[in-house]
Amino acid sequence: MSDRVREKLQILADAAKYDVSCSSSGSNRKNHNKGLGDTGSGICHTFTEDGRCVSLLKILFTNVCIYDCAYCVTRKSNDIQRAAFTVQEVVDLTMNFYRRNYIEGLFLSSGIFKNADYTMERLVQVAKKLRTEHKFNGYIHLKSIPGASDELMHEAGLYADRLSINIEMPTENGLKLLAPDKNRKDMIQPMNYIKNEIILHKEEKKIFKKTPIFTPAGQSTQMIIGATKETDKDIMYTASSLYKGFNLKRVYYSGYVPISNDTRLPGLGTAVPMVRENRLYQTDWLMRFYGFNIQELLNDANPHLDLDIDPKLSWALRNLNQFPIDINKADLQLILRVPGIGLKSAQKIVGARKFQQLNWEHLKKIGVAINRAKYFISCNSRQHERRDLTEMKIKQFILAGSGSKYLKNNPQQLVLF
């Protein structure tokens, strides 16, 4: 018995790992019934050797699938071992892992067997059992199955903290090319339904206190990056419209990991575009937390992000006319736009300058990356960058002064033989 469960877990964890999301934050489910668990800011209980957070038990219910999407390991035509959990097995695993403080909760996805509703029903059963029979108040993230009915989506929303549906490809053409059986409409429809239900529940909550919580951590989605030829602009404009159109909490960008010899895709052995993925996340953050408009960062003149330097620095270099700004006077919104100053530092600066005029020493101690910021700010000091430097020059200085993190390839790599 236990050996069989071990084997299933190995297969179905393996198959689920390409889903990036492991977030367990943003929900506010309390342990109200003296049951097990609560949710809050989310905890990473461990990290894989590739440096990704492990917060949830992330598994597929089954890797049997009727679809044949080229980018997916569980595609119908792929010759791999197939397995399926029972509802009770997933419940037991979740409860026992949670009790040992291994996880924050469950992220349950699935290959599509028989049809969309049949699959979605199994996922909902697991969540329902955990919530009602086991008084489980930990985090549950369910995957919405494209094409699932509104009734099932509604039930899912009552038990899950988060629902997500992967739009897979940044553009519709990309999807058509690689997943001809799928269409965008089937993905958008449940996403739209849940969005409206969340709004409705929030309205009701204002009137009736007892309204049950509904998908409190909202919805998210994921796009595969680098499987097709989209530009960074295509990707981020899609992301931006998803954030706006469906009130998504997160869009995840997943660098394509080559898994097949299909000629439509980058071949086996192609490197995973990890730097690009990182730049996309940075852009996503600038858009959501730093007050940047996506058009400022990516546009027809600049459809791709610079891989050498981060997108904020790249924007600042293109807009040198807006600098230098005075750290002791400028609004928080402007300080946030300075390369080398993050959210926390910006807030600290605004707090600290009420007590005294800040100089370089203060800024350094507060945690500002002076080597980057110094070209863009002035502070309470006579010493500051006076030279009229060009965009290229600043970039060179910064790159020369920083570690390998900002360099794609180390240009000074020695050839030994």
Place this chain on the structure above:
Amino acid sequence: MGYHSVIYEGTWQSFLTAIFEIYERKLDQVTICTKERFQPGVFGDQLVIHADEQKAKRVWMGLKSKLSKEGLNKIFACYLSELDGIENILLAYIRLVFSNDQSIEQAYGDAAVLRVSQVNRIVHREKHRMEAFIRFKLTQDDIFYAAIEPDFNVIPLILGHFKRRYADQKWIIYDLKRKYGIYYDLQKVEEITFAFTPDANICDTNTIYFKEDEALYQALWKDYFKHVNIVSRKNTKLHLQYVPKRYWKYLVEKY
């Protein structure tokens, strides 16, 4: 006024009492330390403090009227760091609090304010890591047991989290370094000390102590950890940054 060494008992209450005495006696040049850390010097007087509930309370109430909740928590967290000399930083901070009409919590230009904020951050990082890295094991008497050796004395900071979360199971978290722990009996959390030294080897699955299932779930967790990894994305530097080696001894998946 001469130079004074104020020696306290190493408890929170006696630390606050020390602050009270320093104000009461208008001591100017002082260093505060525990008996263990005290190094007798040639100069100065020694003042030995015994905890006094009333005096401690008065200091705390005074701070409460001047600081936000966050500011109060920072002081407590710094105290729990047990770092050499942290008492003197806190004294400087507290003096600054009481001598200003407006809140100084954000005056990061001041050395003590900045240090308090930094120490608070590292203590909370350790707290957070304990909340993440503690691994319970189910004992034969149905108690989920975890042993820890945190860098700072974070048990007071993690207690609430575990009590809220694991309300329907008995559990023990035991600090091997400081030789005390907390026990939740389904009703309340109590401080406990073991009369014996528990075996520090926390990866043990010996069925004399632990339930039969324990080994299975540890094996399942190890399997899971191995299989969620994407080999082509291997990033050892990042992995080690997030899971420093000194924590591996807790982690079922790493031993």
